[in-house]
Amino acid sequence: MELVPALARWLHLLAGILWVGLLYYFNFVQIPALKAAAADGTAAGITRHIAPRALLYFRWSAVVTWLAGAALLGGQFGHAFTLGRGYAGIGVGAWLGTIMLFNVWAIIWPNQQKILGLKPATDEEKNKARRLAFLASRFNLMLSLPLLYFMAGGLTHRAAFGL
């Protein structure tokens, strides 16, 4: 087993777990918790102390996951993204991951900055941002199911241990 692909695979998995884990945290825990917290006036604790930290790790782990995935594909990068023969499965996974990375940086993060008051926004803009960030996050949750199917499909014993 070569060192660079082995390290790239390890990093891809570590960062991917952090990214998708935080995506699941947002969708399964934080969004419902914020609704309940808004009702009893305790939402500020989440929006001020938890959400910014979670978003920091979320958006940068997405970048690291993608870069490590690209390094792992190496010379097969083009074959994967053009869904070449024998690379369609991992290629679909790579496209799904790329769309999810785009959603994180182009939709979720800019809108979360407005919601959390890191960027100036009117109440109307904040409401619109809330809806957009929510839908992009849910869209990524939906995409994570086929993403993990196609990514895990490439994880054979041979790939993992060089057997």
Added chain:
Amino acid sequence: MKNPLDSLWGTLISGVILTAVLVVAVRTFLN
């Protein structure tokens, strides 16, 4: 029609359906 992404179950079911569609598409057209 309600947006399935508004509910967790709707999102998860959509994800399972999308997975099945993509698996069939890859097996049928790409491999």
